[in-house]
Amino acid sequence: MSRQERPDDDGSRRISRRSYLAAVGASTTAFAAGCTGDGGTDTINVITWNDFAQDPVVNSVEENLDVNVEITTSTSSTEMFTRLNEGDDFDIAVPNNNLVPRFLSADLIEPVDMDVVSNYGDIYEKFRSFVDQQFTQDGDAFGVPIRWGWYGYAYNTDEVPDHDPSYRIMFEEDYVDTDLDSQIVMYDEAAKTMPVAALYLAEARDDPSYEEALTQDDRMTFTEQQIQDMRDLLIDQKPRLEGYISSDTTFIQEFQQGSFLVGHSGRNEIVRLQENQGVENVEFVVPQEGAMAWYETAVVASASDNVETAWEVVNEYISPGTGAELARAGKSPSCNPNVADELNETEQELYGRIDPQRIERFIPFKDIDPDVADAYNNAWEEVKS
Amino acid sequence: MAAPDRDESLRATLVGALSSDRTGLGVTALPGAVWIALLLLAPLAFMTAVSFVTRDPLTYQIVWEPSLENYRDLFVGGTTEYSLGPVGFQATAFEQAMLLSYAIATVATVLCLVLAFPLAYAMTRLGDRAFKVTIYLVLLPFFTMYLVRAYSWRLMFGGSGVLNQALGAVGVGPVGLFEYGVPAIIVGLTHAYFPYMLITLYASLDGLDFSLVEAARDLGASRVDVVKDHIVPLALPGIIGGSLFVFVPSVGAFITPQILGLGTVQMIGILIERRAIGAASNAPAAGAASVIVVLTIVVALLVVFRYVDLDELGGA
Amino acid sequence: MATETDERTEPAERTDEEFGDRLIDWRTREQLLQVGLYGTAALMLLFLWVPLLVIVFLSFTESPNLLPFEGFTLYNYTRVPGEADLQSSVVTSFGIATLSATIATAIGVLASFALTRYRFRFRELYRTFGIVPMIIPGVILGVGLRFYFQFLLPVEPGFLATVLTHSLYGLPFVLLIVTARLYTFDESLEEAARDLGADPLTTFRDVTFPVIAPAIAAGFLFAWVRSFEDYIRALFVSGVEVTPLTQWMFGKITKASAENLNLLNSVSTLVVLVIAIALAAAMNYGNVSGYVAGTAHEDEEE
Known part of the structure; x- marks a missing residue:
């Protein structure tokens, strides 16, 4: 019945394009009026993850540079994008790498000042190549990788037997000899869950094009057909799910409660479980099909009055000293391997230097290709229906 | 502070204004009219306008050119088999969310009605003191933050929730019904809006003349006849009003399904929130979905107000 | 309803005993209904209150879950002023x-x-x-x-x-x-x-x-x-x-x-x-x- 319902054109109040533009103009002026600098010690406003707001991190930056750092914490890269896009007064944002092209397309960010970000040359070669692929324009890089980590899955070793790590455990009933109905959790986020479906399908159907869509370009270039296949796979998977989980802390709590047995997860969550909570019946594995890696990336807003100071702060985040504080705060390794020198032995084991050979295996998260963005978003909405 | 003079003249102006019917109406009605026009009508009109433009998928900026694309996407291109009685169709995510929301809201409303009626009826028969205690016990959860109440059901439900743990302690369960999901959401909504129903029902039952009964x-x-012929007709405005106060917010609920659904139940409120500020970040698509929801609610209200006068709904 | 009408039309044929029984029966039924009504009402109040009481109870326990019970504490409250x-x-x-x-x-x-x-x-x-x-x-x-x-x-x-x-x-x-x-x-x-x-x-x-x-x-x-x-x-x-x-x-x-x-x-x-x-x-x-x-x-x- 709803199929026939159509909004009544005449009844709706439309605003002419001219007044649209007038409105946009008015708000832009207002935003511009809001941005004024002040003298003395510069204050740098950063919108970023909670780890950056921890005292040891903030203090380390402020001790090494003559700045005040004001952190606004956020829990999503999209939110960071939206805030900057709406004209909020931030100098730095630290979204995940996959969102950086979006900042770039919307003309919100400055190219990296390589003279100021002197630690850039020290970060893993692999990450510099990611930057080249994903957000470099006319030879200018537009973001600096700060920390990174990778996703795989974790399972309860009391209940789930040893097995060859594979995403098949999430999608195939008889992959292991444990009843996993309603015992699996996935992320409540298309960007994390859809690639898992793609990697699984690449192997299961022996069709590398699913994986190539993740690796070949600076965006995920799935075809509509591929997106539909991923959607169908995830819809079929739903009876096996306990739920979609949106935060790491919930993952940890639910795991300890025994609410699920297998969960798509980031490595740092499991490090937290093992290190902080003393949980022993958990094993984190990287599936043979491949694993997605995130790296958060600092960008500096074009609207900033202190672009140079902002880059100094960014440089500080990948310096050995501050970088080590950040690694500790989030249990995640820095993109600059030299940071490991500041960590003790246990810390090094958990989030220290990683063999560059291993990094080769990881696929960075990417934003969706605009051509299929609507199909991709619709597919995810249907998965969640 | 040469205030007295100015106060006096201000006062004189006010007195003058209030003494005339025309200006008196202006002074009293205008602020509300302005507020409603600027903060309710204008935003809804603007939202409707936004629903007819698109967002550039590359830059995420809004393209201010008229388009019906968002509305088409709401209803066309669905792939999930769905049957509504004998009618089968391919539902879009939006259609599924609408049907689910309306179904959940209907069940919650009926539950509220069935559960609140005996309590409301009992309350009309209570003595002063017992009534005061009861109304206190009803109002306290009512005034307690909505979020706290939704959260309390989060503790009750779930694989390791209070209900399943209690059952486990006596050797039963865990019971699937007490997992997070649709049943938990229905219970959460019933709990959240139960007092609205109760108070509205009570207000209409309170006018009941028991000597008639x-x-x-x-x-x-017979008892059934008494209830059918005397009590229900008297309580009808309360029943309809109370149902409205439960049904409409339940349709658009966000917190309850978000907290009690564990990401598996996509009601319309969640869908809209996701489109407005979630990863897809598509304001026009969120606007279109909102417009349709508002339209369906307006239609429902128009139907209801054919039968009940708004005055009779007052008090809640 | 039919029986009640009967009662009215032929009261004379009843012995006092029978009538008394009926009366008691009627009263019990009335009382049962009364109890039923107030019972349901009380259950509703319980429904409103149990989840809130669960929060209150859990706020005094070591673990945020009912089981395993790990003992009572006021620690959760001492944290409030520091936040x-x-x-x-x-x-x-x-x-x-x-x-x-x-x-x-x-x-x-x-x-x-x-x-x-x-x-x-x-x-x-x-x-x-x-x-x-x-x-x-x-x-x-x-x-x-x-x-x-x-x-x-x-x-x-x-x-x-x-x-x-x-x-x-x-x-x-x-x-x-x-x-x-x-x-x-x-x-x-x-x-x-x-x-x-x-x-x-x-x-x-x-x-x-x-x-x-x-x-x-x-x-x-x-x-x-x-x-x-x-x-x-x-x-x-x-x-x-x-x-x-x-x-x-x-x-x-x-x-x-x-x-x-x-x-x-x-x-x-x-x-x-x-x-x-x-x-x-x-x-x-x-x-x-x-x-x-x-x-x-x-x-x-x-």
Whole structure:
């Protein structure tokens, strides 16, 4: 019945394009009026993850540079994008790498000042190549990788037997000899869950094009057909799910409660479980099909009055000293391997230097290709229906 | 502070204004009219306008050119088989969310009605003191933050929730019904809006003349008949009003399904929030979905107000 | 029904004993029904209360889950004063609620006079739209105002935007309660005062206001509470930097670690406690229940 319902054109109040533009103009002026600098010690406003707001991190930056750092914490890269896009007064944002092209397309960010970000040359070669692929324009890089980590899955070793790590455990009933109905959790986020479906399908159907869509370009270039296949796979998977989980802390709590047995997860969550909570019946594995890696990336807003100071702060985040504080705060390794020198032995084991050979295996998260963005978003909405 | 003079003249102006009917109406009605026009009508009109433009998928900026694309996407291109009685169709995510929301809201409303009626009826028969205690016990959860109440059901439900743990302690379960999901959401919504129903029902039942009921009984009417012929008609405005206060917010609920669904139940409120500020970040698509929801609610209200006067709904 | 009619038509044929049995039977049934009615009512109160009591109980336990039971503690409460974010969010919510309820009350009281004292063309429409902000789903009001502030007005999401949003949301509560009171207000009192030479302001101050003051207070209270407990509208208009209490709490729920849940349990318990005291005080002082149930006029006219 709803199929026939159509909004009544005449009844709706439309605003002419001219007044649209007038409105946009008015708000832009207002935003511009809001941005004024002040003298003395510069204050740098950063919108970023909670780890950056921890005292040891903030203090380390402020001790090494003559700045005040004001952190606004956020829990999503999209939110960071939206805030900057709406004209909020931030100098730095630290979204995940996959969102950086979006900042770039919307003309919100400055190219990296390589003279100021002197630690850039020290970060893993692999990450510099990611930057080249994903957000470099006319030879200018537009973001600096700060920390990174990778996703795989974790399972309860009391209940789930040893097995060859594979995403098949999430999608195939008889992959292991444990009843996993309603015992699996996935992320409540298309960007994390859809690639898992793609990697699984690449192997299961022996069709590398699913994986190539993740690796070949600076965006995920799935075809509509591929997106539909991923959607169908995830819809079929739903009876096996306990739920979609949106935060790491919930993952940890639910795991300890025994609410699920297998969960798509980031490595740092499991490090937290093992290190902080003393949980022993958990094993984190990287599936043979491949694993997605995130790296958060600092960008500096074009609207900033202190672009140079902002880059100094960014440089500080990948310096050995501050970088080590950040690694500790989030249990995640820095993109600059030299940071490991500041960590003790246990810390090094958990989030220290990683063999560059291993990094080769990881696929960075990417934003969706605009051509299929609507199909991709619709597919995810249907998965969640 | 040469205030007295200015106060006096201000006062004189006000007195003058209030003494005339025309300006008196202006002074009293205008602020509300301005507020409603600027903060309710204008935003809804603007939202409708936004629903007819698109967002550039590359830059995420809004493209201010008229388009019906968002509305088409709401209803066209669905792939999930769905049947509504004998009618089968391919539902879009939006259609599924609408149907689910309306279904959940209907169940929650009926539950509220069935559960609140005996309590409301009992309350009309209580003595002063007992009434005061009861209304306190009802109002306290009512005034307690909505979020706290939704959260309390989060503790109750779930694989390791209070209900399943209690059952486990006596050797039963865990019971699937007490997992997070649709049943938990229905219970959460019923709990959240139950007091609205109760208070509205009570207000209409309170006007009930019990001597009429007794008389009917004396004349040999059965209990069912008394309820059907005397109590229900009297309580009808309360029943309809209360149902409205439960149904409409339940349709658009966000917190309850978000907290009690564990990401598996996509009601319309969640869908809209996701489109407005979630990863897809598509304001026009969120606007279109909102417009349709508002339209369906307006239609529902128009139907209801054909039968009940708004005045009778007052008090809640 | 048939048996009861029988009873009436042929009472003479019954022995006293039989009649007595029937009477007892009838009484038992009546009593059973009575018990059933009050029993159901009591169960409903239990349904309302059990989840809240569970929070209160868990706030005093070591673990945020019922089982395994790890003993009682006051530790969850000792953490509350050290939470700077929590305190600032409470202050924010108090500020927003107080300002928005004040605006809603001022506008709502005036509008109530317009609705009850004047006959004008769009009166019904005015009243309907005055109630819509209460009925319209929060997500939609929030989304609409967000786009409006963001694209059309120079109001960035933040404190002011939230106050404006909540002032609209609180308006219907004031309007409903105050109009209900004004409808039953005996206007001849005002006329008498005016006949005696009092101007409209004096009449209002000395005659009208004292009578409707409790209704205004109840309206303010309602608008205040609605603002204080709102999550969804504020989510869209409060911006990143302004964090009302509800957003702080929601954050603890979505980041559901044992630590967070323990803290949340104690904060929720404190909320229930504060509201319990405030409500008890309000009920003893004014006729809150009457205003809520719409029966105030019967209790204290004159």
